Amino acid sequence: MDSIVHILKQNNLSVTEGRRRILSLFLSSNGALAHADIEKNTGSHFDRVTVYRTLQSFVDKGIIHTIPTSDNSIKYALCKDECGEGHHHDHHVHLVCSRCGNTFCLDDVVTPAVKLPHEYIVQQVEVVVKGICRSCNHK
Amino acid sequence: MDSIVHILKQNNLSVTEGRRRILSLFLSSNGALAHADIEKNTGSHFDRVTVYRTLQSFVDKGIIHTIPTSDNSIKYALCKDECGEGHHHDHHVHLVCSRCGNTFCLDDVVTPAVKLPHEYIVQQVEVVVKGICRSCNHK
DNA sequence: AAATATTTGCAACGATGTTTCTTTTTTTTA
DNA sequence: TAAAAAAAAGAAACATCGTTGCAAATATTT
Ligand SMILES: [Mn+2]
Ligand SMILES: [Mn+2]
Ligand SMILES: [Zn+2]
Ligand SMILES: [Zn+2]
Numbered sequence: 001m002d003s004i005v006h007i008l009k010q011n012n013l014s015v016t017e018g019r020r021r022i023l024s025l026f027l028s029s030n031g032a033l034a035h036a037d038i039e040k041n042t043g044s045h046f047d048r049v050t051v052y053r054t055l056q057s058f059v060d061k062g063i064i065h066t067i068p069t070s071d072n073s074i075k076y077a078l079c080k081d082e083c084g085e086g087h088h089h090d091h092h093v094h095l096v097c098s099r100c101g102n103t104f105c106l107d108d109v110v111t112p113a114v115k116l117p118h119e120y121i122v123q124q125v126e127v128v129v130k131g132i133c134r135s136c137n138h139k
Numbered sequence: 140m141d142s143i144v145h146i147l148k149q150n151n152l153s154v155t156e157g158r159r160r161i162l163s164l165f166l167s168s169n170g171a172l173a174h175a176d177i178e179k180n181t182g183s184h185f186d187r188v189t190v191y192r193t194l195q196s197f198v199d200k201g202i203i204h205t206i207p208t209s210d211n212s213i214k215y216a217l218c219k220d221e222c223g224e225g226h227h228h229d230h231h232v233h234l235v236c237s238r239c240g241n242t243f244c245l246d247d248v249v250t251p252a253v254k255l256p257h258e259y260i261v262q263q264v265e266v267v268v269k270g271i272c273r274s275c276n277h278k
Numbered sequence: 279a280a281a282t283a284t285t286t287g288c289a290a291c292g293a294t295g296t297t298t299c300t301t302t303t304t305t306t307t308a
Numbered sequence: 309t310a311a312a313a314a315a316a317a318g319a320a321a322c323a324t325c326g327t328t329g330c331a332a333a334t335a336t337t338t
Contacts, residue, residue, distance in 0.1 A: 016316065050317055
């Protein structure tokens with residue numbers, strides 16, 4: 001069975017044209033995608049609202065995760081394995097390339113521990129690095 | 140001279156009612172402020188646009204800095220000393236309290252170094268911690 | 279006090295995201 | 309496979325956020 005369909009079924013999502021297309025976009029893209037990228041790449045096939053709802057349901061199911069960026073636009077990228085409904089475990093660093101503007105998950109770079117004064121409690125650490133991505137750096 | 144007026148003059152900003160009020164809000168608040176907080180706290184005294192422009196000019200001058208949060212809302216907080224026009228040096232960690240919802244600059248907690256694979260270049264590291272703030276933790 | 283420079287308010291606009299409701303599509307059941 | 313039930317998509321309306329251009333008001337300089 002098609003791997004895209006497989007992922008959808010595994011997550012109890014009914015298989016629709018829109019979900020197939022959007023999930024396929026994520027699988028074939030190496031960087032993160034913004035809502036606008038998705039609208040563009042799916043042409044005028046789907047309503048904006050459908051895209052919003054699809055992204056939201058993917059996030060809910062742990063198929064994709066959101067990436068906060070300092071310019072305040074949300075990006076989305078595929079989760080690796082361990083995430084599921086109500087369980088996100090994306091403890092990696094994100095890179096926003098200041099040359100090409102793309103955003104990447106650095107899945108192998110684990111979020112550093114942050115030590116706060118003892119009056120505080122740390123629950124989650126989010127790290128976004130601004131820098132130059134691999135492909136921009138090699139040119 | 141009033142310290143608020145002093146700061147404005149020092150930054151070559153003309154002293155207006157709006158700027159005085161907004162700067163004074165920052166000086167008297169211990170957490171970070173969102174645009175909405177400012178609109179609320181200044182009553183209906185100023186137009187939305189004026190608030191936007193004031194915040195923008197404060198950021199430009201290095202009086203305040205922006206704080207990215209994972210819920211994609213911008214917060215603003217006072218800079219400490221070293222920042223100036225075109226020179227922001229806010230290398231500290233930010234905490235979003237999951238109990239009270241407030242956002243704080245942890246001025247004494249320096250952004251940890253993040254080591255990326257050598258194909259990448261790091262330019263800036265942004266760390267946002269979700270956790271419990273001092274005052275919420277003491278209750 | 280007058281002239282100049284800067285800021286403000288207002289109105290209009292675009293982008294983003296949400297909600298409600300009806301129609302269409304998908305899934306389940308028989 | 310056909311009918312019934314459930315889920316998703318599309319459309320329209322709406323809310324919020326943030327920006328821009330311009331005329332009126334305010335602050336600064338002369
Ligand atoms: Mn990621
Ligand atoms: Mn700060
Ligand atoms: Zn790049
Ligand atoms: Zn708190």
